[in-house]
Amino acid sequence: MRIIRSKDFTATRAWGADDIANMGGTTTRLHWTDQPYRWHINDGEEVFAVLDGTVDMHYRELGVEHVVTLVVGxxxxxxxxxxxxxxxxxxxxxxxxxxxxSI
Structure with missing residues (x-):
């Protein structure tokens, strides 16, 4: 049993993480950041949920870059x-x- 107060979580570096669980090869991690990541393609599917803050997610489809603003929830x-x-x-x-x- 563990309670995680995401709003209280910080890391010593951008994209630092708290590894919450590994369930049959699927990881659940809480990340803290104040810097962009890098362009990448994951090895599999990824679910990305904003718990605190605002994130501009850039993605490419058919070579065209799109941006969507993600807010809490x-x-x-x-x-x-x-x-x-x-x-x-x-x-x-x-x-x-x-x-x-996965990266």
Whole structure:
């Protein structure tokens, strides 16, 4: 049993994480960041839920870049092959569910 107060979580570096669970090869991690990540494509599907802050999610479809603004409670689903990068506006806390070892 564990209670996690996401609003209280911080890390010593951007995209630092609290590894909450690994369930059959699927990880659930709480990330804190105040910096963009990098463009990437995950090895599998990814669920990205904003718990605190605002995040501009950039993604490419058919070579065209799109941006959607995510606020608290919003969820971004990246299917296999979806190239994307998250740009927080200030501090953000994000719950990420993805295949173990994915980038």
């Amino acid at each position: 919003d969820v971004f689903f990246a299917h296999v092959g979806c190239e994307h990068v998250a740009h927080p506006r200030g501090e953000a806390r994000i719950l990420v569910v993805e295949r173990d070892g």
